[in-house]
Amino acid sequence: MSEQRIVYVIDDEEAVRKSTSFLLKTSGYAVKCFGTGDEFLALRNQEPGCVLLDLQMPGLGGLEVQDQMRKRGQAFPVIVLTGHGDIHAAVHAMRAGALNFLEKPYDREILLQAVAESFARLDRADRAQHDAEEARIRLNALTPREHDVLCGLVNGYPNKTIAYDLQISPRTVEVHRANLMSKLEVATLSDVLRIAFTAGLGNGDG
Numbered sequence: 001m002s003e004q005r006i007v008y009v010i011d012d013e014e015a016v017r018k019s020t021s022f023l024l025k026t027s028g029y030a031v032k033c034f035g036t037g038d039e040f041l042a043l044r045n046q047e048p049g050c051v052l053l054d055l056q057m058p059g060l061g062g063l064e065v066q067d068q069m070r071k072r073g074q075a076f077p078v079i080v081l082t083g084h085g086d087i088h089a090a091v092h093a094m095r096a097g098a099l100n101f102l103e104k105p106y107d108r109e110i111l112l113q114a115v116a117e118s119f120a121r122l123d124r125a126d127r128a129q130h131d132a133e134e135a136r137i138r139l140n141a142l143t144p145r146e147h148d149v150l151c152g153l154v155n156g157y158p159n160k161t162i163a164y165d166l167q168i169s170p171r172t173v174e175v176h177r178a179n180l181m182s183k184l185e186v187a188t189l190s191d192v193l194r195i196a197f198t199a200g201l202g203n204g205d206g
Helices: 014-026 037-042 062-072 087-095 108-139 144-154 159-166 170-184 189-199
Strands: 006-010 030-034 050-054 078-082 100-103
Touching: 006 014, 006 037, 014 030, 014 108, 030 037, 037 062, 050 062, 050 108, 062 078, 062 087, 078 087, 078 108, 087 100, 100 108, 108 170, 108 189, 144 159, 144 170, 144 189, 159 170, 170 189
Parallel strands: 006 030, 006 050, 050 078, 078 100
Antiparallel strands: none
16 A cells, blocks of 8 residues: 555546545545546556545446445445435445445545544554464464364364364374474464464364
8 A cells, every 4th residue: 555545536526526636635645536436447456545435426326336346356445425315325335335424515524534534444454464464474384284283273172172083192283282383483372373363264264
């Protein structure tokens, strides 16, 4: 993510685009404006940023744009803008993952606060992804058998059960457990589990 935060403004009303862009730029954000959802979706590989998304637009509506973003894996925080009093659609958008919704004409401070919260969420997602990658790298140092023992620990199994499942002795399980803890540079089972869960084990990945 670049140092300057990017906000994508998607609204068919030119006056809204101009005023919103001015507010955001004077608040230190980079801004890219789009008159339709189709224009926004036509661009590929957008840098992660906050999306201000109007619900009612020609062509693809806000909910359809949001759905296309989800299908593409664009987990950008979305703030829905509506000037049509369509609370039902706004609620639907939030159920589909929108972070917030604001009714036009929006309050400037409320909009800026919502945008700041969106980037705070992006930062948390970035940190979580970094932590997960780091945890997976640490687990790659384990042997296949140590990984098998780790999966048993993640499932909450005692050494005897792990030994039975792997057809090895409980003592051998203890050795593998000690070795994997040494490689992971941790002293407690809770630390082992924290690394494993951060890497995605226990979520269908083990």
